[in-house]
Amino acid sequence: MRALVIDHAAPTHLAMAEVPDPVPGPDEALVRVEAVSLNYGEVADAARDGAPDGAVIGWDAAGVVVRPAADGSGPPEGARVTTLGHTGWAELRAVPASLTGTVPDGADPGAAATLPVAGLTALQVLRRLGQVVGRRIMVTGATGGVGRFAVQLAARAGAQVVAISRDPASEAALRALGADEVRTAAADVRGPVAGVVDNVGGPTLVDAFAALEAGGTLVNVGRTAEAASVLPTDALNAYGGRHDRSIRTFYLLGEPVPDFSGDLSWLAAEVASGRLDPGIVRRAPWTRHEEAARTLLDGRLRGKAVLDVE
Structure with missing residues (x-):
């Protein structure tokens, strides 16, 4: 699959590459990613050489479940979801039910992708x-x-x-x-x-x-x-x-990791209904990740940057 990975030779330390598909654990669903959102912390950490070359990063991603968790937890196949984790900027992500929220049918996956870090x-x-x-x-x-x-x-x-x-x-x-x-x-x-x-x-x-x-x-x-x-x-x-x-x-993913499924689902419903504004101010295909990351690092972004996964 394709993914955005750490590449310290690139201007923003991010590059597109082919990487192995994730292998879900028994409590993890496999999600086909449709959109991701960028957060200042993860982009800044990449620029500081905080991860090795080739590492897949990315906290926020929204998409569709293509393989439910083997243990029966979490949403079923075909469910639209917003997800939180550490390897979301990829075509596929494996994620546990506790970090997955359901998204109403017809909702914008880009808007749902803004929620996991910022909304939570x-x-x-x-x-x-x-x-x-x-x-x-x-x-x-x-x-x-x-x-x-x-x-x-x-x-x-x-x-x-x-x-x-x-x-x-x-x-x-x-x-x-x-x-x-x-x-x-x-x-x-x-x-x-x-x-x-x-x-x-x-x-x-x-x-x-x-x-x-x-x-x-x-x-x-x-x-x-x-x-x-x-x-x-x-x-x-x-x-x-x-x-x-x-x-x-404050640290969002403490130990033990909280069950955020209910909160993520509620936030997604609020955004889908128009009661909560996701504040998307920059949106582009994920092949244009470099300019989005640079705008974020320069402090010129007044809201959320979303990349659509093609």
């Missing part, structure tokens, strides 16, 4: 913030894949959403997604927030943490700033209503 991450992080109805929630990096989903889901849950984007031109789009306030920097936010979904790290994390009210939580998801988060000496002082604040790390 936004959903899981908001749950870590606890009850958000009527509370003020900050989302940094709000125009990115996770950020866009977090703005929408937080607004749907009844939060007052403060969206942070360094691009002033994104204000109208973020308000359309449900943001109540839009700022170009976390330091510009006036008044405390109850929780933060931080997709940026670096100085933005420091400023967002300073905005937390007592008992507030910041969950760091991404570090696109690629800079250190240096807290000032008084950042952890607990007086003046600043007590019990916390910074939490």
Whole structure:
């Protein structure tokens, strides 16, 4: 089969190649991939020589089950699915039922492919913030894949959403997604927030943490700033209503790996119905992967990049 593999001689460290078909385990379905989406972390890791030449990578992929799991778990043959794993940028992928969500018939596979990392991450992080109805929630990096989903889901849950984007031109789009306030920097936010979904790290994390009210939580998801988060000496002082604040790390595929099948299926239904915007801003055949990866690495992407597998 064909796949996108690591090639450190290529400009974006990705190239098309022939690789062996995957061999599913007893609890894994074989899926014919129709579309994949790119995430900053996996593309950046490839560019940093983080994987050997010839390795198939890719977290997000949507397609059709061509061989159900031998143990009877998961969706049947012919089911349309969205899947999460580590080797998705290929014509075929083997994936367990716990990382597979069903997609409504007729739904766009490209839209479904945006969900596994970005949609699940936004959903899981908001749950870590606890009850958000009527509370003020900050989302940094709000125009990115996770950020866009977090703005929408937080607004749907009844939060007052403060969206942070360094691009002033994104204000109208973020308000359309449900943001109540839009700022170009976390330091510009006036008044405390109850929780933060931080997709940026670096100085933005420091400023967002300073905005937390007592008992507030910041969950760091991404570090696109690629800079250190240096807290000032008084950042952890607990007086003046600043007590019990916390910074939490996040990893989607912890141990044991959670069963995300229900959440993926729900997200897919929300996107298919039009109640959730996948935010696809670049779409092309997967043979044009290089320009999509370069745009992502350059920080010029305000949403999701999708590649259709031909």
